[in-house]
Amino acid sequence: GAGVSQTPSNKVTEKGKYVELRCDPISGHTALYWYRQSLGQGPEFLIYFQGTGAADDSGLPNDRFFAVRPEGSVSTLKIQRTERGDSAVYLCASSLVGVSTDTQYFGPGTRLTVL
Amino acid sequence: AQSVTQPDIHITVSEGASLELRCNYSYGATPYLFWYVQSPGQGLQLLLKYFSGDTLVQGIKGFEAEFKRSQSSFNLRKPSVHWSDAAEYFCAVDPSSNDYKLSFGAGTTVTVRA
Numbered sequence: 001g002a003g004v005s006q007t008p009s010n011k012v013t014e015k016g017k018y019v020e021l022r023c024d025p026i027s028g029h030t031a032l033y034w035y036r037q038s039l040g041q042g043p044e045f046l047i048y049f050q051g052t053g054a055a056d057d058s059g060l061p062n063d064r065f066f067a068v069r070p071e072g073s074v075s076t077l078k079i080q081r082t083e084r085g086d087s088a089v090y091l092c093a094s095s096l097v098g099v100s101t102d103t104q105y106f107g108p109g110t111r112l113t114v115l
Numbered sequence: 116a117q118s119v120t121q122p123d124i125h126i127t128v129s130e131g132a133s134l135e136l137r138c139n140y141s142y143g144a145t146p147y148l149f150w151y152v153q154s155p156g157q158g159l160q161l162l163l164k165y166f167s168g169d170t171l172v173q174g175i176k177g178f179e180a181e182f183k184r185s186q187s188s189f190n191l192r193k194p195s196v197h198w199s200d201a202a203e204y205f206c207a208v209d210p211s212s213n214d215y216k217l218s219f220g221a222g223t224t225v226t227v228r229a
């Protein structure tokens with residue numbers, strides 16, 4: 001079956017602009033996660049959705065970052081007033097129910113470059 | 116501070132040789148432990164995971180890992196490497212063993228030479 005998909009695969013923007021990154025999870029997965037992977041680092045947790053609600057957004061770095069999942073499926077990560085430090089690969093993952101024993105399935109990521 | 120450490124940034128191994136990737140963690144309790152592989156242009160793929168029980172875990176693609184509580188380690192091994200194993204490998208932990216947030220190490224890049 002289809003895995004987790006993310007669009008766009010690459011996004012180049014200018015400092016100060018607004019961007020939206022989309023994640024389409026595996027069908028039927030109720031849990032969805034966003035991670036950020038900076039160059040030379042492992043992924044870092046940003047936010048976790050259980051259904052439509054953000055159950056844990058403790059990893060969002062500041063209030064310029066926001067994510068939604070209005071129908072409990074597709075999620076959008078939104079970044080306002082982008083900064084050069086936001087440049088990274090943004091990974092989305094989904095799992096069946098969101099407990100720690102679930103396997104998280106990752107998408108290929110969106111590479112964001114802020115000029 | 117709580118952390119996941121992968122001491123080797125880059126490892127080069129000959130095709131057919133054995134491979135061992137190191138992972139150490141520093142958390143109060145025994146976390147859930149994972150190894151993921153990331154190939155260029157691909158998403159992270161789970162190789163194996165450890166929750167409890169037998170400390171030697173078998174995974175996909177011929178990989179195995181051994182949990183050693185006394186050393187706070189979870190090293191990944193493969194007896195005979197194939198060229199297709201060239202990738203970046205990440206160790207990850209679920210610190211609370213009852214959570215969903217994964218904490219990842221910085222990764223080890225594996226190069227396979229013919």
